[in-house]
Amino acid sequence: MSEKKSEDAGSTGEIQGAEQVIRHVALLIEQGRLKPGDRLPPERELAQELRVSRPTIRAGLHALAAMGVTESRQGAGTFIPHGPPRLGSGPLSFLAALHGFTRDEVFEARRVLEVGAAGMAAERGLTDRLAPMAEEVAGMFASMTEPQTFLLHDVRFHRAVAAAAGNPVLLALVEMVSSLVYERRRRTVERALDLKESAEMHRRIYQAIRDRNPERAREEMSRHLDLARMAQASEESQAGVLPSHGVGSA
Amino acid sequence: MSEKKSEDAGSTGEIQGAEQVIRHVALLIEQGRLKPGDRLPPERELAQELRVSRPTIRAGLHALAAMGVTESRQGAGTFIPHGPPRLGSGPLSFLAALHGFTRDEVFEARRVLEVGAAGMAAERGLTDRLAPMAEEVAGMFASMTEPQTFLLHDVRFHRAVAAAAGNPVLLALVEMVSSLVYERRRRTVERALDLKESAEMHRRIYQAIRDRNPERAREEMSRHLDLARMAQASEESQAGVLPSHGVGSA
DNA sequence: GTAGAGAATTGGTCTAACCATTCGGGAGAC
DNA sequence: GTCTCCCGAATGGTTAGACCAATTCTCTAC
Numbered sequence: 268m269s270e271k272k273s274e275d276a277g278s279t280g281e282i283q284g285a286e287q288v289i290r291h292v293a294l295l296i297e298q299g300r301l302k303p304g305d306r307l308p309p310e311r312e313l314a315q316e317l318r319v320s321r322p323t324i325r326a327g328l329h330a331l332a333a334m335g336v337t338e339s340r341q342g343a344g345t346f347i348p349h350g351p352p353r354l355g356s357g358p359l360s361f362l363a364a365l366h367g368f369t370r371d372e373v374f375e376a377r378r379v380l381e382v383g384a385a386g387m388a389a390e391r392g393l394t395d396r397l398a399p400m401a402e403e404v405a406g407m408f409a410s411m412t413e414p415q416t417f418l419l420h421d422v423r424f425h426r427a428v429a430a431a432a433g434n435p436v437l438l439a440l441v442e443m444v445s446s447l448v449y450e451r452r453r454r455t456v457e458r459a460l461d462l463k464e465s466a467e468m469h470r471r472i473y474q475a476i477r478d479r480n481p482e483r484a485r486e487e488m489s490r491h492l493d494l495a496r497m498a499q500a501s502e503e504s505q506a507g508v509l510p511s512h513g514v515g516s517a
Numbered sequence: 518m519s520e521k522k523s524e525d526a527g528s529t530g531e532i533q534g535a536e537q538v539i540r541h542v543a544l545l546i547e548q549g550r551l552k553p554g555d556r557l558p559p560e561r562e563l564a565q566e567l568r569v570s571r572p573t574i575r576a577g578l579h580a581l582a583a584m585g586v587t588e589s590r591q592g593a594g595t596f597i598p599h600g601p602p603r604l605g606s607g608p609l610s611f612l613a614a615l616h617g618f619t620r621d622e623v624f625e626a627r628r629v630l631e632v633g634a635a636g637m638a639a640e641r642g643l644t645d646r647l648a649p650m651a652e653e654v655a656g657m658f659a660s661m662t663e664p665q666t667f668l669l670h671d672v673r674f675h676r677a678v679a680a681a682a683g684n685p686v687l688l689a690l691v692e693m694v695s696s697l698v699y700e701r702r703r704r705t706v707e708r709a710l711d712l713k714e715s716a717e718m719h720r721r722i723y724q725a726i727r728d729r730n731p732e733r734a735r736e737e738m739s740r741h742l743d744l745a746r747m748a749q750a751s752e753e754s755q756a757g758v759l760p761s762h763g764v765g766s767a
Numbered sequence: 768g769t770a771g772a773g774a775a776t777t778g779g780t781c782t783a784a785c786c787a788t789t790c791g792g793g794a795g796a797c
Numbered sequence: 798g799t800c801t802c803c804c805g806a807a808t809g810g811t812t813a814g815a816c817c818a819a820t821t822c823t824c825t826a827c
Contacts, residue, residue, distance in 0.1 A: 342820030592789030
């Protein structure tokens with residue numbers, strides 16, 4: 268009963284529908300005809316080219332947008348974002364909500380990633396990546412009375428460490444997991460108790476990386492994340508019951 | 518005639534359009550009214566409920582599907598997948614193609630994740646997770662003349678190790694990164710030279726975890742991935758120029 | 768030369784229909 | 798009574814044409 272359908276196989280294969288749009292864009296990317304910052308052809312043009320209707324094109328583009336591959340701006344066009352490689356936090360947020368990831372589990376995954384990143388950063392010793400980290404540490408010490416600002420520097424410090432590891436894949440993963448934590452932390456950071464101690468821990472991490480001491484960098488990062496996990500648990504218990512990992516869209 | 522913009526604005530806010538669909542589903546999940554395995558309401562019903570047209574609903578559902586949150590089957594309905602938490606490889610594949618991740622970078626990220634996972638698996642020593650690993654090792658020794666089958670066991674062994682770490686977040690990350698590697702490896706594994714040595718390395722990793730020796734587990738996993746990276750480089754150089762990281766859809 | 772208004776471009780949405788697949792229930796055969 | 802087969806309802810997939818909204822470009826007026 269498995270009679271084949273139309274054999275009009277074009278260059279994109281026989282796939283029909285929204286899936287075809289994704290394949291087409293993937294092909295353009297592989298061929299180097301689409302790079303970060305570029306604009307895709309208008310929807311109407313794509314529709315004509317792929318011989319499908321515009322809503323079908325739009326379905327495919329929505330899927331690409333959800334994967335973070337494209338961004339659409341009404342009136343302007345659909346673009347491939349430039350900037351560093353970035354995995355959206357959406358998928359992980361949904362998984363967290365669906366499967367009830369605990370705070371400890373998320374922190375544990377984060378520790379694996381960030382301890383590794385801290386070690387790599389220390390080993391590699393890319394000197395031009397030191398200043399961004401140092402600046403964020405300074406920012407923390409300067410904002411100990413403004414928890415939200417402090418948290419911002421905190422986020423950026425960890426991102427800077429991941430960047431100093433010099434591996435874009437690792438950086439994207441760190442950002443994806445971190446964003447889960449920070450989305451949640453933003454609501455409770457006002458209750459934080461020991462911002463000064465936190466700032467000093469970050470400083471020690473920085474110093475270990477600066478001194479190109481991977482062992483110490485790993486240790487300090489590991490200890491820091493353990494303490495941060497407990498601190499967050501404490502903040503949340505003060506705040507009462509929170510909705511489980513929100514499905515934040517960032 | 519609804520003069521007013523629908524004032525039914527529930528807790529979903531006043532967001533209009535496809536975004537609203539995503540928020541709505543996210544809300545249902547947070548409230549526990551949608552769990553893995555469940556079926557979503559039919560599109561026509563959602564459209565009526567959210568006061569938007571069906572194409573808009575469909576756009577949102579396509580976005581959710583791209584994030585791996587839902588799966589649609591024509592004639593049956595739209596479902597939330599059951600099974601373990603899973604991050605699709607699509608987003609990472611696109612990032613790889615767009616930013617030209619090198620093989621070494623991907624392996625490096627993989628090493629951070631899997632060395633951590635191996636260590637955790639050994640520390641935790643969940644005895645009921647040992648058998649799956651052992652079975653895959655056996656499968657490798659049994660399929661040294663069939664590279665594709667060998668590769669399958671290889672994939673599943675690494676997944677089993679990540680599962681033995683007992684952290685679903687880490688498991689999802691490992692699978693996402695691994696799938697990038699394996700998608701690529703599938704094309705060159707026929708040229709593999711030392712499947713026996715590879716099988717024995719996997720066996721040593723298993724033994725270290727079984728013996729609850731985290732240090733050795735980490736070491737063995739690290740060494741294995743380094744060798745695997747070089748092996749794959751060798752296979753690819755034999756195969757000539759390959760298209761850069763394909764945007765595989767899995 | 769510059770600033771503003773208008774036109775063209777482009778993504779966002781709607782309505783209304785038809786197609787393709789799946790699944791369940793009822794009719795018929797045994 | 799049980800089983801099998803088929804048909805129709807339910808549901809996702811696609812199409813078509815139209816209109817709205819935001820952006821961008823261009824051309825005019827000063």
